[in-house]
Amino acid sequence: MSINFPLILVSGTGVTGIIWLLDAFLLKPRREVAAELAKKGMEEGKATDVALEKILREPVLVEYSISFFPVLAIVLVLRSFLFEPFQIPTGSMIPTLEVGDFILVNKYSYGVRLPVVGTKSIAVGEPENVNAVSEVTLAEFQSWLCTFERDTLKLEQNSLLYSRFVNTTLAR
Numbered sequence: 540m541s542i543n544f545p546l547i548l549v550s551g552t553g554v555t556g557i558i559w560l561l562d563a564f565l566l567k568p569r570r571e572v573a574a575e576l577a578k579k580g581m582e583e584g585k586a587t588d589v590a591l592e593k594i595l596r597e598p599v600l601v602e603y604s605i606s607f608f609p610v611l612a613i614v615l616v617l618r619s620f621l622f623e624p625f626q627i628p629t630g631s632m633i634p635t636l637e638v639g640d641f642i643l644v645n646k647y648s649y650g651v652r653l654p655v656v657g658t659k660s661i662a663v664g665e666p667e668n669v670n671a672v673s674e675v676t677l678a679e680f681q682s683w684l685c686t687f688e689r690d691t692l693k694l695e696q697n698s699l700l701y702s703r704f705v706n707t708t709l710a711r
Contacts, residue, residue, distance in 0.1 A: 558604035619654040
């Protein structure tokens with residue numbers, strides 16, 4: 540089962556933001572009106588300071604939402620539009636990258652995409668072609684090759700031809 544972290548992040552940011560807005564525009568004004576009534580009751584001797592503090596206190600859910608919203612919003616912006624961390628899952632990039640290494644991908648250079656949906660909203664630029672290919676064996680073709688649109692890979696007499704830019708001899 541795969542966890543859709545962007546969906547969780549967008550949902551958490553949305554829920555905490557909505558709770559914060561509801562408190563700011565609906566709940567807090569109601570608490571302030573109730574506090575004014577409690578102050579009048581204190582003058583008449585019908586209410587205490589404890590009752591006033593209890594009325595003005597934010598609910599726990601609101602308090603947590605107000606605390607988490609800015610953090611979740613910053614993480615959402617950084618992770619969705621600027622940088623995203625990845626962990627190397629296999630040894631196919633050894634010796635350059637080891638299994639378990641962490642890398643940061645610059646997502647901005649690929650264009651701004653909406654989280655969860657993935658549609659490109661702002662075309663910033665396209666990544667450039669990489670003119671390098673890892674050496675691979677014919678028996679185990681597990682190396683990662685970076686190709687882009689209109690690139691071609693061709694195997695001719697133990698040589699791997701890549702978009703007319705690279706000619707790498709395969710190891711046996």
